[in-house]
Amino acid sequence: MDARRQDDIEVKPGIFIPAQDLSESFVRASGPGGQNVNKVATAVQLRFQLAANTTLPQDVKSRLARLAGSRLTLAGEILIQADRFRTQERNREDALERLLDLVRRAFERPKPRKATRPTKGSKERRLAAKKQRGDVKKMRGRVFD
Template sequence: MLIQVTPKLGISEADLEESFIAASGPGGQNVNKVATAVQLRFNLLKCETLPGAVKSRMRVLAGRRLSNDGVIVITANRFRTQLQNRADARERLFEIIREAAVAPVFRKPTRPTKASKTRRLEAKSQRSDTKKLRRRGDDF
């Protein structure tokens, strides 16, 4: 089954691997009994639905969450329930994919025109003349 992340991109359900672990944090006495934290593993190298450019940007965005074997590991233990933590982990992965899907726009360097240079220099000289008139002259 394909999960739509963006209108043009989706990932396969088979690429996601979830395991449930004991969580620290909120949960009261229940925290010691139930494994509510979710560890989501997404194998970036084996994913065939994402283009190469998106994968390379994801490597940079994942940072320390990316293991040496190309697996992105996201641990979610923000909430008390397994279901909310599972949704949180998936949403965090989808956010990385959405951010990687946007190609960076590179600035094309331009040069100022001769007229704009002339206008700038004229404005500077006018400002200089104005400041010269404000100076106190030698009246002594």
């Protein structure tokens, strides 16, 4: 583990994301904003260098890549676009909080599935329902004297 620096972001106790793994850029946001919307770049694009990160465990990184889905670029970075609010500062906080939420969810290990079999009763009920449905369909046929 690398030594923690002052500007690193704490994901959970003892786990930090180095500030150098994050970069942000500002773009013009769509949506409401009046005359200001065409002049000020309030939307934030937060990029997290997942491939270059050394502080997260490998299993967490692979789960994070799966959770990120289409937000993961070919360069191995997670791109989060935040334009919900009208100010840059609120959008920056929103983007960072969404990234941290994604990382925290990646720390949760999925519960392993236990293979189960259908009970005898459920098999019988399924077959009885199929038989009844088949009888209903049989009655729709042509009537012969």
